[in-house]
Amino acid sequence: MRVVVPFAAEQPKTRLADVFAPTERRELARVMLADVLRSLRDAGHAPEVLATAKIDVDAPITVDERPLNAAVDAVLAAGTPVAVVMADLPLATPDALARLFVPEADVVLAPGRGGGTNALLTRHPAFRVDYHGASYRDHRERAHDLGASVATVDSHRLATDIDECTDLAEALLHGTGATRRWLEAQGVRLDASGDGRVTVCRDHPAVRQGDRPKSG
């Protein structure tokens, strides 16, 4: 089965701008991509990267400059089954990813926190994606409209994409790969001192977007 990992090569992870400088965010995005590719391989798959620009990566790569939906839809139109796994899932172990391939439904969805769709698998030739807004709900509706059966993968690991600062705590708590080590090397640490959920802090502040780069 084709397993595709979309990757936005430019300006990734802007919602982490309070913690990481632009170059760091690009580095983080690449480290997370490498973790996802490795986990997919360890789960027995041969993932491909679908990137907005040419990047140096240890996997077959297709470059498609169009927005995410158009690029993924082009892959789906070329034939099914296809699995699409987001590149920012550093908690996704091989075991967690393997669960995406278990249900025999026409469409399998792994919801992301906040209504996203962090991984999906389609065996239905007419299913197309819409990753904006509450895509998990929209993808369910689209499958329903096609008369396609739907299964859901209930996984905290697959639900945890890294978009916001609080997500970094999940990567430190549950990550097993290079992303966790990268975060630790940047001085990002768990902060369990508060009253509620564990958060993160950073030993040395980020170079903020708009600040002079370190080499300047």
Add this chain to the structure above:
Amino acid sequence: MRVVVPFAAEQPKTRLADVFAPTERRELARVMLADVLRSLRDAGHAPEVLATAKIDVDAPITVDERPLNAAVDAVLAAGTPVAVVMADLPLATPDALARLFVPEADVVLAPGRGGGTNALLTRHPAFRVDYHGASYRDHRERAHDLGASVATVDSHRLATDIDECTDLAEALLHGTGATRRWLEAQGVRLDASGDGRVTVCRDHPAVRQGDRPKSG
């Protein structure tokens, strides 16, 4: 197996004070408790409530005014196996809860978002709890120190406790019980208009803590 659901009867869910008045937060806590009890029963269990004060609830109840850790430890000291399931898990379907009882490990942990432990099962007579801070990590360490085997349940439904406003979006997106209906009745709706994750908004503002009560 004893299945215990701890419940703090006073001043619940203070981190939702921006959305709900104190009486509403108490109501929400009770509706979520009812959902968890119903799901546990539908999964074939006979849950008991471990409450800080006498409440009117359709389940056997033990009142223990002590803090959470002491009250739960008293239950564990009375004999194992015991499962402890938090009362604020409105996404916890019977299928999701059933997964807690599958692994044959000495200690089974379902991590909550932000490092908590939303459900656990212990068959080890010496295991005791510590729900403060990064309890998932601490519980793993305690089990390790006892030489107890540990299994983890990777579930978004069990990981999603309702503590903060963004959690309400998960209840609206994935909830199947009374909590979702209660939120909808209060005018809490999904807001998918933003750029990132879906959030919630409320049609009519909450009476804020410190404001005069409606009956005043």
